[in-house]
Amino acid sequence: MSKYLIAGNWKMNTNLDEAKIITDGLHSFINYDSEVEMLICPPYTHLGFLSEIVDLSRISLGAQNVHYEESGAFTGEISNDMLLSVGCEYVIIGHSERRTLFCETDVNINKKVVNSLKAGLRVILCIGETLEERESGLTNSVLKEQLNIGLAGVVDTINLKIAYEPIWAIGTGRTASTDQITETHGFIAEFLKNRFGANTIKILYGGSMNSDNAKEILSILNVNGGLIGGASLKSESFLAIYNSALELC
Numbered sequence: 001m002s003k004y005l006i007a008g009n010w011k012m013n014t015n016l017d018e019a020k021i022i023t024d025g026l027h028s029f030i031n032y033d034s035e036v037e038m039l040i041c042p043p044y045t046h047l048g049f050l051s052e053i054v055d056l057s058r059i060s061l062g063a064q065n066v067h068y069e070e071s072g073a074f075t076g077e078i079s080n081d082m083l084l085s086v087g088c089e090y091v092i093i094g095h096s097e098r099r100t101l102f103c104e105t106d107v108n109i110n111k112k113v114v115n116s117l118k119a120g121l122r123v124i125l126c127i128g129e130t131l132e133e134r135e136s137g138l139t140n141s142v143l144k145e146q147l148n149i150g151l152a153g154v155v156d157t158i159n160l161k162i163a164y165e166p167i168w169a170i171g172t173g174r175t176a177s178t179d180q181i182t183e184t185h186g187f188i189a190e191f192l193k194n195r196f197g198a199n200t201i202k203i204l205y206g207g208s209m210n211s212d213n214a215k216e217i218l219s220i221l222n223v224n225g226g227l228i229g230g231a232s233l234k235s236e237s238f239l240a241i242y243n244s245a246l247e248l249c
């Protein structure tokens with residue numbers, strides 16, 4: 001099992017040419033090490049193409065969302081089976097942008113988590129609080145509710161990862177402090193231990209992680225990787241974050 005997972009969430013960015021520029025940059029890197037797993041999550045439209053040209057032995061491919069039904073009249077949606085059929089190994093579920101902009105609820109997110117795990121995908125379940133919730137002292141109760149509902153019915157955790165992404169740190173250039181990350185990741189690790197017994201589930205941090213702050217964040221107890229948005233859109237900055245993880249191995 002790798003020590004860290006460094007995951008890039010490209011969101012709704014890049015056309016195919018731009019995607020290829022990023023992956024060409026990633027391929028030029030020679031220090032890949034199995035201690036640090038690299039994952040990129042491009043838009044759906046790129047997955048089939050990228051699975052043909054990306055060296056999947058070094059870079060894993062993931063999607064940013066999925067629908068929980070297997071197939072049927074769900075215009076515009078994508079199923080687990082479709083993702084698997086284009087070489088996708090991971091799926092991000094419950095990103096805060098999905099929750100806030102597309103009204104995804106914990107109950108819907110839970111259906112996705114359960115069905116994607118059943119289908120054999122690796123799941124990154126995202127959780128996180130708003131600034132208002134943090135300032136009102138509600139962080140732990142919000143996270144607990146997201147975890148309780150989001151993980152209902154989950155038994156086998158071998159393919160499960162959690163990403164803690166404080167909403168106020170996403171795309172804002174503002175990261176949570178070392179103390180905040182230590183405390184919150186500790187809380188999540190404790191929750192997972194109580195819920196599943198011995199806890200080997202990776203907990204990623206996400207929210208304005210970049211090449212300058214990655215090493216410090218990744219060295220915090222119970223931080224097992226990063227979910228990176230903006231800084232994953234340039235191979236140089238993404239590889240610098242990857243290297244920070246490598247240096248800590």
Ligand code: PGA
Pocket residue numbers: 009165169170171172173206207208209227228229230231
């Ligand atoms: P950011 O995004 O790194 O641009 O803050 C992280 C995310 O939303 O996953």
